[in-house]
Amino acid sequence: MKITLLGTGSPVPSLKRASAGYMVETGDDVVLIDHGPGTFQRMMEAGVSPTNVTHVVFSHLHFDHCLDFIRLFLHRWDISPPNTQKLQVYGPPGLKHFVERLFGKDGAFKLDLTARTNHENSLDIYQKRGGTPPRPWPEAAITEVSESDVIKGTDWQIKLANVPHHQPYLVSYGVRFESGGGIFTYSSDVTVPVEKLPAKPMYDLAKDADLLVHYLNSFDVSREMASQDSENIKQRTVQQTIGELARDCNVKTLVTSHHGPLIDTDGVRERVIADIAAVFKGRLVWGEDLMTFEV
Numbered sequence: 001m002k003i004t005l006l007g008t009g010s011p012v013p014s015l016k017r018a019s020a021g022y023m024v025e026t027g028d029d030v031v032l033i034d035h036g037p038g039t040f041q042r043m044m045e046a047g048v049s050p051t052n053v054t055h056v057v058f059s060h061l062h063f064d065h066c067l068d069f070i071r072l073f074l075h076r077w078d079i080s081p082p083n084t085q086k087l088q089v090y091g092p093p094g095l096k097h098f099v100e101r102l103f104g105k106d107g108a109f110k111l112d113l114t115a116r117t118n119h120e121n122s123l124d125i126y127q128k129r130g131g132t133p134p135r136p137w138p139e140a141a142i143t144e145v146s147e148s149d150v151i152k153g154t155d156w157q158i159k160l161a162n163v164p165h166h167q168p169y170l171v172s173y174g175v176r177f178e179s180g181g182g183i184f185t186y187s188s189d190v191t192v193p194v195e196k197l198p199a200k201p202m203y204d205l206a207k208d209a210d211l212l213v214h215y216l217n218s219f220d221v222s223r224e225m226a227s228q229d230s231e232n233i234k235q236r237t238v239q240q241t242i243g244e245l246a247r248d249c250n251v252k253t254l255v256t257s258h259h260g261p262l263i264d265t266d267g268v269r270e271r272v273i274a275d276i277a278a279v280f281k282g283r284l285v286w287g288e289d290l291m292t293f294e295v
Protein backbone atom coordinates (compact mmCIF):
# COMPACT_ATOMS: atom_id res chain seq x y z
CA MET A 1 0.00 0.00 0.00
CA LYS A 2 0.99 3.58 -0.54
CA ILE A 3 0.43 6.14 2.20
CA THR A 4 0.39 9.86 1.43
CA LEU A 5 0.45 12.53 4.12
CA LEU A 6 -2.23 14.92 2.87
CA GLY A 7 -2.08 17.12 5.94
CA THR A 8 0.51 17.33 8.71
CA GLY A 9 -0.76 20.48 10.39
CA SER A 10 -3.00 21.40 13.30
CA PRO A 11 -6.19 23.43 13.78
CA VAL A 12 -4.09 26.59 13.28
CA PRO A 13 -4.63 27.71 9.67
CA SER A 14 -1.43 27.45 7.65
CA LEU A 15 -0.31 27.90 4.07
CA LYS A 16 2.46 25.38 4.66
CA ARG A 17 0.50 22.57 6.27
CA ALA A 18 -3.03 21.33 5.71
CA SER A 19 -4.78 20.04 8.82
CA ALA A 20 -4.98 16.31 9.54
CA GLY A 21 -5.52 13.86 6.69
CA TYR A 22 -3.91 10.72 5.25
CA MET A 23 -4.53 8.70 2.09
CA VAL A 24 -3.98 4.97 1.64
CA GLU A 25 -3.99 3.50 -1.86
CA THR A 26 -4.26 -0.28 -1.87
CA GLY A 27 -5.54 -2.42 -4.75
CA ASP A 28 -8.46 -0.58 -6.31
CA ASP A 29 -9.34 1.23 -3.11
CA VAL A 30 -8.48 4.75 -2.05
CA VAL A 31 -9.05 5.17 1.67
CA LEU A 32 -8.93 8.58 3.30
CA ILE A 33 -8.23 8.58 7.02
CA ASP A 34 -9.46 11.94 8.32
CA HIS A 35 -9.97 14.80 5.89
CA GLY A 36 -9.25 18.09 7.60
CA PRO A 37 -9.20 21.55 6.00
CA GLY A 38 -6.72 21.78 3.12
CA THR A 39 -6.42 18.03 2.58
CA PHE A 40 -8.83 17.97 -0.37
CA GLN A 41 -6.49 20.30 -2.25
CA ARG A 42 -3.52 18.13 -1.29
CA MET A 43 -5.34 15.05 -2.57
CA MET A 44 -5.81 16.76 -5.93
CA GLU A 45 -2.12 17.75 -5.92
CA ALA A 46 -1.30 14.08 -5.33
CA GLY A 47 -3.17 13.28 -8.56
CA VAL A 48 -6.23 11.68 -7.01
CA SER A 49 -9.73 12.74 -8.00
CA PRO A 50 -12.62 12.67 -5.53
CA THR A 51 -14.25 10.10 -7.80
CA ASN A 52 -11.34 7.73 -7.04
CA VAL A 53 -12.06 7.76 -3.32
CA THR A 54 -13.86 4.62 -2.10
CA HIS A 55 -13.70 4.90 1.70
CA VAL A 56 -13.37 7.57 4.38
CA VAL A 57 -12.52 6.72 7.98
CA PHE A 58 -12.74 9.37 10.69
CA SER A 59 -10.66 8.97 13.83
CA HIS A 60 -12.75 11.62 15.58
CA LEU A 61 -14.90 14.59 14.71
CA HIS A 62 -12.74 17.58 15.57
CA PHE A 63 -13.09 20.01 12.67
CA ASP A 64 -9.40 19.87 11.81
CA HIS A 65 -9.98 16.19 10.95
CA CYS A 66 -13.23 16.38 8.99
CA LEU A 67 -13.92 19.82 7.51
CA ASP A 68 -12.94 18.98 3.90
CA PHE A 69 -15.37 16.07 3.91
CA ILE A 70 -17.87 18.68 2.76
CA ARG A 71 -15.81 19.27 -0.39
CA LEU A 72 -15.14 15.59 -0.94
CA PHE A 73 -18.79 14.58 -0.60
CA LEU A 74 -20.23 17.33 -2.80
CA HIS A 75 -17.58 17.29 -5.55
CA ARG A 76 -17.59 13.49 -5.72
CA TRP A 77 -21.36 13.37 -6.08
CA ASP A 78 -21.54 16.27 -8.52
CA ILE A 79 -19.01 14.95 -11.05
CA SER A 80 -19.53 11.19 -10.70
CA PRO A 81 -21.21 9.26 -13.47
CA PRO A 82 -24.55 7.67 -12.55
CA ASN A 83 -24.43 4.40 -10.60
CA THR A 84 -21.07 5.23 -9.02
CA GLN A 85 -20.49 3.15 -5.88
CA LYS A 86 -21.62 4.90 -2.74
CA LEU A 87 -18.85 6.37 -0.66
CA GLN A 88 -18.25 4.15 2.40
CA VAL A 89 -17.82 6.33 5.47
CA TYR A 90 -16.82 5.05 8.91
CA GLY A 91 -16.33 6.89 12.14
CA PRO A 92 -17.20 7.23 15.82
CA PRO A 93 -20.66 7.76 17.31
CA GLY A 94 -22.06 11.07 16.13
CA LEU A 95 -21.07 10.51 12.50
CA LYS A 96 -24.62 9.83 11.24
CA HIS A 97 -25.91 13.00 12.86
CA PHE A 98 -22.97 14.97 11.42
CA VAL A 99 -23.61 13.78 7.85
CA GLU A 100 -27.39 14.07 8.08
CA ARG A 101 -27.21 17.65 9.31
CA LEU A 102 -24.98 18.51 6.36
CA PHE A 103 -26.43 16.56 3.46
CA GLY A 104 -29.83 15.25 4.58
CA LYS A 105 -33.07 16.45 2.96
CA ASP A 106 -33.29 19.16 5.61
CA GLY A 107 -29.56 19.64 6.02
CA ALA A 108 -27.27 22.63 5.62
CA PHE A 109 -27.03 22.08 1.84
CA LYS A 110 -30.78 21.64 1.34
CA LEU A 111 -31.17 24.61 -1.00
CA ASP A 112 -28.18 23.72 -3.17
CA LEU A 113 -29.06 20.04 -3.41
CA THR A 114 -32.70 20.77 -4.09
CA ALA A 115 -31.64 23.01 -6.98
CA ARG A 116 -29.13 20.54 -8.36
CA THR A 117 -31.62 17.70 -8.33
CA ASN A 118 -34.42 19.76 -9.90
CA HIS A 119 -33.18 22.68 -12.02
CA GLU A 120 -33.07 22.03 -15.76
CA ASN A 121 -29.47 23.28 -16.08
CA SER A 122 -28.26 20.72 -13.56
CA LEU A 123 -30.41 17.97 -15.04
CA ASP A 124 -29.03 18.77 -18.49
CA ILE A 125 -25.45 18.29 -17.25
CA TYR A 126 -26.53 15.15 -15.44
CA GLN A 127 -27.96 13.72 -18.69
CA LYS A 128 -24.79 14.60 -20.58
CA ARG A 129 -22.93 12.45 -18.05
CA GLY A 130 -25.23 9.55 -18.90
CA GLY A 131 -27.84 10.01 -16.20
CA THR A 132 -31.58 9.69 -16.60
CA PRO A 133 -33.75 12.05 -14.53
CA PRO A 134 -34.91 12.20 -11.84
CA ARG A 135 -31.47 12.91 -10.41
CA PRO A 136 -31.20 11.16 -7.03
CA TRP A 137 -30.31 12.98 -3.83
CA PRO A 138 -26.69 12.26 -2.81
CA GLU A 139 -26.14 9.46 -0.34
CA ALA A 140 -23.23 7.75 1.34
CA ALA A 141 -23.05 4.50 3.28
CA ILE A 142 -22.46 5.71 6.83
CA THR A 143 -21.31 3.30 9.54
CA GLU A 144 -20.67 4.29 13.13
CA VAL A 145 -18.05 1.96 14.55
CA SER A 146 -17.00 0.95 18.04
CA GLU A 147 -13.54 0.05 19.22
CA SER A 148 -14.13 -3.68 18.72
CA ASP A 149 -15.24 -3.36 15.10
CA VAL A 150 -12.94 -4.29 12.22
CA ILE A 151 -13.40 -2.30 9.00
CA LYS A 152 -12.76 -4.53 5.99
CA GLY A 153 -11.97 -3.78 2.37
CA THR A 154 -11.13 -6.13 -0.46
CA ASP A 155 -7.55 -6.77 0.61
CA TRP A 156 -7.18 -4.72 3.76
CA GLN A 157 -8.56 -4.23 7.24
CA ILE A 158 -8.53 -1.60 9.92
CA LYS A 159 -8.47 -2.22 13.66
CA LEU A 160 -9.30 0.55 16.11
CA ALA A 161 -8.53 1.48 19.68
CA ASN A 162 -9.85 4.26 21.87
CA VAL A 163 -7.09 6.74 22.55
CA PRO A 164 -7.14 9.44 25.24
CA HIS A 165 -8.26 12.65 23.55
CA HIS A 166 -11.06 15.00 24.61
CA GLN A 167 -13.21 12.44 26.39
CA PRO A 168 -16.02 12.44 27.38
CA TYR A 169 -17.03 14.89 24.65
CA LEU A 170 -15.56 12.95 21.74
CA VAL A 171 -14.78 9.34 20.94
CA SER A 172 -11.30 9.19 19.39
CA TYR A 173 -9.80 6.19 17.64
CA GLY A 174 -6.24 5.30 16.79
CA VAL A 175 -6.02 3.19 13.63
CA ARG A 176 -4.06 0.10 12.61
CA PHE A 177 -4.27 -0.41 8.82
CA GLU A 178 -3.17 -3.84 7.58
CA SER A 179 -2.75 -4.67 3.91
CA GLY A 180 -0.60 -7.19 2.05
CA GLY A 181 1.47 -7.96 5.14
CA GLY A 182 2.21 -4.28 5.73
CA ILE A 183 1.13 -2.35 8.81
CA PHE A 184 0.43 1.38 8.96
CA THR A 185 -0.51 2.79 12.35
CA TYR A 186 -1.98 6.24 12.89
CA SER A 187 -2.22 7.53 16.43
CA SER A 188 -4.88 10.13 15.63
CA ASP A 189 -4.73 12.88 18.24
CA VAL A 190 -3.54 11.30 21.44
CA THR A 191 -3.07 13.25 24.61
CA VAL A 192 0.10 12.01 26.26
CA PRO A 193 -0.82 11.54 29.94
CA VAL A 194 0.57 13.72 32.70
CA GLU A 195 2.94 10.97 33.83
CA LYS A 196 4.21 10.85 30.22
CA LEU A 197 3.82 7.18 29.67
CA PRO A 198 2.67 6.23 26.18
CA ALA A 199 -1.07 5.69 25.96
CA LYS A 200 -1.59 1.95 26.47
CA PRO A 201 -3.93 1.40 23.49
CA MET A 202 -1.16 2.61 21.24
CA TYR A 203 0.95 -0.45 22.09
CA ASP A 204 -1.55 -2.82 20.48
CA LEU A 205 -2.00 -0.57 17.47
CA ALA A 206 1.68 0.06 16.83
CA LYS A 207 3.12 -3.42 17.46
CA ASP A 208 5.59 -4.25 14.66
CA ALA A 209 4.25 -1.40 12.49
CA ASP A 210 6.15 -0.65 9.29
CA LEU A 211 4.99 2.94 9.57
CA LEU A 212 3.75 4.81 12.64
CA VAL A 213 2.41 8.32 12.11
CA HIS A 214 2.18 9.93 15.52
CA TYR A 215 0.62 13.13 16.78
CA LEU A 216 3.20 15.68 17.86
CA ASN A 217 1.52 19.00 18.41
CA SER A 218 3.33 20.06 21.56
CA PHE A 219 6.74 19.53 23.06
CA ASP A 220 8.67 19.84 26.31
CA VAL A 221 11.85 21.83 26.67
CA SER A 222 13.16 20.00 29.72
CA ARG A 223 15.52 17.80 27.70
CA GLU A 224 18.59 18.59 29.76
CA MET A 225 16.78 17.66 32.95
CA ALA A 226 15.33 14.56 31.36
CA SER A 227 18.64 13.32 30.01
CA GLN A 228 20.21 13.58 33.45
CA ASP A 229 17.63 11.31 35.01
CA SER A 230 15.93 9.37 32.25
CA GLU A 231 14.51 6.81 34.67
CA ASN A 232 12.40 9.46 36.34
CA ILE A 233 9.21 9.46 34.29
CA LYS A 234 8.17 12.86 35.62
CA GLN A 235 11.13 14.33 33.79
CA ARG A 236 10.50 12.63 30.49
CA THR A 237 9.50 14.83 27.63
CA VAL A 238 6.45 14.25 25.46
CA GLN A 239 8.68 13.64 22.49
CA GLN A 240 10.80 11.09 24.36
CA THR A 241 7.63 9.22 25.24
CA ILE A 242 6.71 8.92 21.57
CA GLY A 243 10.19 7.62 20.79
CA GLU A 244 9.83 5.03 23.55
CA LEU A 245 6.53 3.84 22.11
CA ALA A 246 8.11 3.39 18.68
CA ARG A 247 11.14 1.65 20.17
CA ASP A 248 9.11 -0.69 22.38
CA CYS A 249 6.73 -1.60 19.54
CA ASN A 250 9.54 -2.39 17.09
CA VAL A 251 8.34 0.27 14.65
CA LYS A 252 10.39 0.55 11.46
CA THR A 253 9.59 4.15 10.48
CA LEU A 254 8.23 6.81 12.81
CA VAL A 255 6.72 9.92 11.24
CA THR A 256 5.69 12.89 13.33
CA SER A 257 2.64 14.87 12.27
CA HIS A 258 -0.04 17.33 13.47
CA HIS A 259 2.66 19.98 13.84
CA GLY A 260 1.50 23.33 15.18
CA PRO A 261 3.38 26.56 14.44
CA LEU A 262 5.33 26.59 17.73
CA ILE A 263 6.89 23.17 17.29
CA ASP A 264 7.54 23.86 13.61
CA THR A 265 10.18 26.51 14.07
CA ASP A 266 13.91 26.34 13.42
CA GLY A 267 15.77 25.20 16.49
CA VAL A 268 12.75 23.71 18.25
CA ARG A 269 12.23 21.17 15.46
CA GLU A 270 15.83 19.95 15.68
CA ARG A 271 15.70 19.76 19.44
CA VAL A 272 12.55 17.65 19.39
CA ILE A 273 14.01 15.33 16.74
CA ALA A 274 17.13 14.87 18.86
CA ASP A 275 15.00 13.94 21.87
CA ILE A 276 13.15 11.26 19.91
CA ALA A 277 16.30 9.95 18.26
CA ALA A 278 17.93 9.54 21.68
CA VAL A 279 15.54 6.67 22.43
CA PHE A 280 14.31 5.47 19.00
CA LYS A 281 16.94 4.09 16.64
CA GLY A 282 14.71 3.32 13.67
CA ARG A 283 13.99 5.63 10.74
CA LEU A 284 12.62 8.97 11.95
CA VAL A 285 10.87 11.44 9.64
CA TRP A 286 9.55 14.93 10.39
CA GLY A 287 6.27 14.74 8.50
CA GLU A 288 5.56 17.19 5.69
CA ASP A 289 2.53 17.46 3.43
CA LEU A 290 2.57 15.14 0.38
CA MET A 291 5.31 12.84 1.65
CA THR A 292 4.64 9.26 0.53
CA PHE A 293 5.56 5.91 2.05
CA GLU A 294 5.35 2.43 0.49
CA VAL A 295 4.54 -0.27 3.01
Ligand SMILES: [Zn+2]
Binds near residue numbers: 060062165189
Ligand atom coordinates in the same frame (compact mmCIF):
# COMPACT_ATOMS: atom_id res chain seq x y z
ZN1 LIG B 1 -8.46 16.25 17.91
